[in-house]
Amino acid sequence: MADAEKTVALPGVMPDRRPETASPPEDFNPIAIAKQLLRGTRAGALATLDRNTGHPFSSLVNVATDADGSPLILVSQLSTHTANIEADPRASVLLASTGKGDSLAHPRLTVLGTFANISADAPDAARVRRRFLSRHPKSRLYAGFGDFTFWRSPILRTPLKSSRSRKARSNT
Amino acid sequence: MADAEKTVALPGVMPDRRPETASPPEDFNPIAIAKQLLRGTRAGALATLDRNTGHPFSSLVNVATDADGSPLILVSQLSTHTANIEADPRASVLLASTGKGDSLAHPRLTVLGTFANISADAPDAARVRRRFLSRHPKSRLYAGFGDFTFWRSPILRTPLKSSRSRKARSNT
Numbered sequence: 001m002a003d004a005e006k007t008v009a010l011p012g013v014m015p016d017r018r019p020e021t022a023s024p025p026e027d028f029n030p031i032a033i034a035k036q037l038l039r040g041t042r043a044g045a046l047a048t049l050d051r052n053t054g055h056p057f058s059s060l061v062n063v064a065t066d067a068d069g070s071p072l073i074l075v076s077q078l079s080t081h082t083a084n085i086e087a088d089p090r091a092s093v094l095l096a097s098t099g100k101g102d103s104l105a106h107p108r109l110t111v112l113g114t115f116a117n118i119s120a121d122a123p124d125a126a127r128v129r130r131r132f133l134s135r136h137p138k139s140r141l142y143a144g145f146g147d148f149t150f151w152r153s154p155i156l157r158t159p160l161k162s163s164r165s166r167k168a169r170s171n172t
Numbered sequence: 173m174a175d176a177e178k179t180v181a182l183p184g185v186m187p188d189r190r191p192e193t194a195s196p197p198e199d200f201n202p203i204a205i206a207k208q209l210l211r212g213t214r215a216g217a218l219a220t221l222d223r224n225t226g227h228p229f230s231s232l233v234n235v236a237t238d239a240d241g242s243p244l245i246l247v248s249q250l251s252t253h254t255a256n257i258e259a260d261p262r263a264s265v266l267l268a269s270t271g272k273g274d275s276l277a278h279p280r281l282t283v284l285g286t287f288a289n290i291s292a293d294a295p296d297a298a299r300v301r302r303r304f305l306s307r308h309p310k311s312r313l314y315a316g317f318g319d320f321t322f323w324r325s326p327i328l329r330t331p332l333k334s335s336r337s338r339k340a341r342s343n344t
Contacts, residue, residue, distance in 0.1 A: 043275035045217030045266050047230035050284075056228045058219035058266035060280050060333075080331065094217050094230035098270065102310060103215035108232050112222075138274060159252065161232075 030160050030168030037109045037160075038069045041095040042135060046073070048084035048091045057084055063093060064135040066124075070154045071111055072132050074139055077147040089115040091153060107162040113153030128152060202332050202340030209281045209332075210241045213267040214307060218245070222252075223259035235265060236307040238296075242326045243283055244304050246311055249319040261287040263325060279334040285325030300324060 044063045047056055059081045064072045071093045075082045085091055096108035118128045128150050133140050142148055161167045216235045219228055231253045236244045243265045247254045257263055268280035290300045300322050305312050314320055333339045 045219075045230050045268075047217075047219035047228035049221075049226075049228050054221075054226075055262050055284055055328075056219035056221050056264055057284070058217050058230060058264045058282055060266060060268050060275060062274070062276060090227050092228055092230045094232060096217075096232050102234070102308075103232060104234060110230055112227055112229070136274075156227075 028162065028168075030162065033107045033162050034109050034158060034160050034168075035069070037095040037097060037107060038065050038071075038111070041097070044071070044096075045094040046081050046091055047094070048081050049088045050080075051084050051087035057081065061093070062136050062139065063095070064132040066128060066131060066152055068154075070152050071113065072128055073115075073151050073153075074132055074136070074143060074148055075151065076145075077149065082149070085115045085151065089153075091115050093153065104161075105163050107160065109158055109160045111153070111155055112157045113155050115151040115153045118150040118152055125150070200334060200338050200340075202334065202338075205279045205334055206281050206330060206332050206340075207241070209267040209269060209279060210237050210243075210283070213269070216243070216268075217266040218253055219264045219266070220253050220256035221260045221262065223256050229253065229256055233265070234308050234311065235267070236304040238300060238303060238324055240326075242324050243285065244300055245287075245323050245325075246304055246308070246315060246320055247323065248317075249321065254321070257287045257323065261325075263287055265325065276333075277335050279332070281330055281332045283325070283327055284329045285327050287323040287325045290322040290324055297322070 042062060044061055046059050046061045048059070049055070050057050057080065059079075061073045061075065061081065066072055073093075077083075077086075091114070092110050092112045094108060094110050096103070097106045099106045118125050122128075129143060132150065133143060143150075159167065214234060216233060218231050218233045220231070221227070222229050229252065231251075233245045233247065233253065238244055245265075249255075249258075263286070264282050264284045266280060266282050268275070269278045271278045290297050294300075301315065304322060305315060331339065
């Protein structure tokens with residue numbers, strides 16, 4: 001309450017909000033922010049489609065990225081999200097940086113894509129495994145379990161929000 | 173790497189993983205954990221359906237809860253997720269607690285539901301507004317803007333994961 005009252009805003013104007021038509025601020029580099037989120041974030045929110053009802057389903061996953069930035073996940077076949085992407089591989093992964101205060105004031109990236117299973121004998125399986133385990137060393141303990149599989153989602157579209165006032169849309 | 177090597181696991185057994193058929197540990201109280209996540213979490217990952225393609229879309233929202241635990245959000249009509257729930261109100265909200273180490277070792281709750289807009293003249297509009305602003309005092313600055321609207325998602329189903337080994341499914 002006290003915090004809210006300290007902030008002074010003109011009537012009808014959101015603090016720091018820029019008009020939709022304004023050119024981006026000079027210090028706003030969406031590509032650098034997106035790369036940082038892709039390369040540094042360890043966990044993300046996965047959105048999948050419920051395999052029975054099509055209801056959007058949000059769940060937590062550990063993430064890494066392949067050389068081209070595609071999100072990589074290592075998931076159990078006993079999990080709901082795995083059953084969902086097996087039925088319909090369309091998904092998105094939210095990568096959000098955390099920090100003090102309002103969560104919406106920090107950068108986050110939605111990575112839309114379609115997951116494909118990386119089978120253990122695929123030519124790139126070793127690279128995927130190495131890259132994932134380098135971000136998540138403890139996952140080594142179950143990466144070899146029969147019900148755990150690696151999946152990769154080539155990036156389709158990545159809307160970025162760096163704060164309430166700064167957003168960008170990029171295609172790769 | 174060093175961390176992973178320190179943990180000792182039997183071959184083929186995930187540390188702390190319980191068999192699917194085991195009875196829950198005595199100190200596992202899924203209802204208390206779910207309430208704590210619902211009552212205390214300030215931001216969540218919203219999964220919606222892309223209004224044009226049906227692709228699952230994950231985005232960050234500030235959340236509060238109504239008296240019965242239903243998630244409440246305050247969103248801009250300029251946002252993608254708002255356009256999505258206007259076209260198809262089915263959604264889920266992931267509420268995750270954060271902490272040190274592996275994100276998947278901390279409790280999180282997926283709240284599935286269907287959002288309904290709370291119009292400013294609805295009988296419960298004042299309560300919804302009061303409850304949301306009490307968790308997010310700074311949102312007072314734009315809660316009155318014409319393009320910001322409150323939505324509530326009565327809970328349909330809430331799968332809870334308290335760690336890799338502990339999960340529960342509840343219906344309300």
